Amino acid sequence: ALDITKLRGQSGAITLDPGYKNTGSCESAITFLDGEEGILRYRGYSIEELAEKADFLEVAYLLIFGELPNEAQLQKFNTDILDQSIVNEDMKTVLKGFPETAHPMGVLSSLTSALTAFNPKSVNVDSEEDMYKAIVKILAKFPVLAAWTLRKKNNQAFYNKDTNLGYVESLLKMMFQQDANKTYKLNKTVVNALDKLLILHADHEQNCSTSTVRIVGSSHAGLFASISAGVSALWGPLHGGANQAVIEMLEEIKADGGDTSKFIAKAKDKDDPFRLMGFGHRVYKNFDPRAKIIKKAADEVLGQLGVDDPILEIAKGLEKAALEDQYFIDRKLYPNVDFYSGIIYRAMGIPTEMFTVMFAVGRLPGWIAQWREMRLRKEPIGRPRQVYIGETHRKFKSLENR
Ligand code: ACO
Numbered sequence: 001a002l003d004i005t006k007l008r009g010q011s012g013a014i015t016l017d018p019g020y021k022n023t024g025s026c027e028s029a030i031t032f033l034d035g036e037e038g039i040l041r042y043r044g045y046s047i048e049e050l051a052e053k054a055d056f057l058e059v060a061y062l063l064i065f066g067e068l069p070n071e072a073q074l075q076k077f078n079t080d081i082l083d084q085s086i087v088n089e090d091m092k093t094v095l096k097g098f099p100e101t102a103h104p105m106g107v108l109s110s111l112t113s114a115l116t117a118f119n120p121k122s123v124n125v126d127s128e129e130d131m132y133k134a135i136v137k138i139l140a141k142f143p144v145l146a147a148w149t150l151r152k153k154n155n156q157a158f159y160n161k162d163t164n165l166g167y168v169e170s171l172l173k174m175m176f177q178q179d180a181n182k183t184y185k186l187n188k189t190v191v192n193a194l195d196k197l198l199i200l201h202a203d204h205e206q207n208c209s210t211s212t213v214r215i216v217g218s219s220h221a222g223l224f225a226s227i228s229a230g231v232s233a234l235w236g237p238l239h240g241g242a243n244q245a246v247i248e249m250l251e252e253i254k255a256d257g258g259d260t261s262k263f264i265a266k267a268k269d270k271d272d273p274f275r276l277m278g279f280g281h282r283v284y285k286n287f288d289p290r291a292k293i294i295k296k297a298a299d300e301v302l303g304q305l306g307v308d309d310p311i312l313e314i315a316k317g318l319e320k321a322a323l324e325d326q327y328f329i330d331r332k333l334y335p336n337v338d339f340y341s342g343i344i345y346r347a348m349g350i351p352t353e354m355f356t357v358m359f360a361v362g363r364l365p366g367w368i369a370q371w372r373e374m375r376l377r378k379e380p381i382g383r384p385r386q387v388y389i390g391e392t393h394r395k396f397k398s399l400e401n402r
Pocket residue numbers: 019207237238239240242267268274275276277278279280281282283331333336337338
């Protein structure tokens with residue numbers, strides 16, 4: 001038998017914690033999360049209050065710089081972002097090279113990485129001033145790239161930001177305007193709902209994509225490269241990709257006649273890889289406070305937009321059935337942020353494949369804040385160890401002897 005004590009690293013004992021279930025990777029002053037009680041606060045402010053009273057750009061400022069901005073600070077921040085909102089024309093050439101079938105998240109990650117080529121000075125950020133410049137650049141250009149991933153899918157022209165509009169309004173216009181001249185008719189309900197959704201997604205301490213951003217950034221790879229890696233991590237269905245997977249699951253239940261019990265049984269079956277998408281969370285062992293807000297918002301938004309989506313009723317039925325089921329009770333599995341978010345995106349006319357892109361736009365300030373904190377604290381390069389379980393020393397065999 002393999003004696004792993006003989007294989008350990010030279011620098012003492014190693015803690016093995018697959019998935020980092022109990023391992024803190026850093027100290028952070030950005031987001032407070034109590035999974036037992038279902039509490040989420042950004043810089044000490046409760047998520048419920050921020051979703052109700054703040055707008056997305058204020059929350060972005062709060063997360064990144066630690067304080068709610070006063071009027072002058074907010075105006076400067078907004079102007080600095082607007083000044084950087086033009087994306088280099090050659091980026092359109094990069095985008096045109098993708099097939100229309102490309103998933104928007106793959107395209108977004110690639111474009112974010114490509115930004116480094118067009119903004120080489122944003123790579124080395126040794127002063128706080130350089131850091132600020134890189135931050136406003138990515139905040140300005142990322143929503144443009146996000147909108148363009150949809151335009152690419154729809155084979156439509158790519159437009160830049162309308163600098164007379166707010167952050168969320170201009171994102172919607174870039175996504176949906178028909179042609180260069182046509183003014184896009186903004187719907188206040190849609191703008192407010194998207195603003196709220198982006199706030200609710202803005203940070204969530206050391207989740208998979210944020211840890212990715214911090215670890216990539218810890219090699220001093222640069223902000224845009226770190227964010228691009230974060231987008232890739234978010235794409236997976238166990239993380240941000242769950243919002244797309246939830247709608248696909250609800251559609252499947254609808255097509256199957258609407259009986260949720262069959263899907264609950266499938267989710268409980270350990271021989272079946274199917275999981276109830278939008279359910280369960282690594283940290284929350286209680287209601288995800290964001291899910292509570294989004295569930296309420298889904299009713300309001302669909303009502304105000306006059307959308308009657310049978311999928312909302314299926315989702316509510318599925319939630320009720322799961323919460324009453326012993327399997328879900330024992331494992332403390334509750335709906336997470338993405339159980340109802342897709343229903344709202346859908347009511348706004350956003351295609352399913354774009355849901356995770358919307359999440360990425362929301363999470364951007366969190367990724368930036370965490371990257372900035374990591375750099376300002378001069379954290380060392382992230383480099384976990386392992387417990388080696390492979391072969392011990394083997395003699396090389398030449399090709400003819402294998
Ligand atoms: N459906 C059915 N069973 C589940 C689910 C689910 N959605 N989630 C967890 N379980 C079960 C597991 O099978 C496991 O059961 P066991 O103890 O009998 O083996 C137990 O609950 C614990 O689950 P783990 O996978 O160990 O929990 P972990 O913390 O590693 O995973 C995760 C958390 C990935 C979110 C998981 O709950 C999941 O896959 N959920 C569905 C995908 C999803 O909604 N992801 C979005 C998360 S929120 C976000 O990232 C924005």
